[in-house]
Amino acid sequence: MKPAGVVLCGGASRRMGQDKALLHVNGQSFLQLCLDDMMPHCHSLYVLAAPEQRITADAGVRIVHDTAAFVGPASALVHFARHSSDDWLLVRAVDMPFARTADFMACVDDSVASCADVVMARIDGRDQPLLALYRRRALAAVNVAFPCSMFALLDSLKTSHIPLSGSRWRNFNHPEELREINKEKGVA
Secondary structure (H helix, E strand, C coil): CCCEEEEECCCCCCCCCCCHHHCEECCEEHHHHHHHHHHHHCCEEEEEECCCCCCCCCCCEEEEECCCCCCCHHHHHHHHHHCCCCCEEEEEECCCCCCCHHHHHHCCCHHHHHHCCEEEEEECCEEEEEEEEEEHHHHHCCCCCCCCCHHHHHCCCCEEEEEECCHHHCCCCCHHHHHHHHHHCCCC
């Protein structure tokens, strides 16, 4: 299975204080790290951005601007799914630059995917709906009032989980986390 890859980067980044897609580690932006990692495993790549967000990406990557600013990833995903023709969407938040698509996809069993609407990462015991494989037609058919949380959206979908653990699966929300990872990578 080769899904369409979708990187979510249209959040307000309130805790980080700056656009997470544009943050850098070892000279690469979080967005570029995510796209480079997903490219071999996805037949097409999309970036879901906020309406006025200025994002650039390599040729072949489609940037799709959300219709409303900062109403949450659930609304952006459902809106995107309703305008997509792909069977499966591999969704990833831009603040997870070190997650490994190959490792995640290796855990997706065809029998699990055949009976689930969502195959979601469960990282160190916590559900991570922004690292998940979504059946597009199920996501497009969701009938919930927006804005809603990702977990409210998931209540209407049949979900399977992939247990994962370790620091490479973490997401970055605060400036001190970015300083810490840059220090680990030897970047001033």
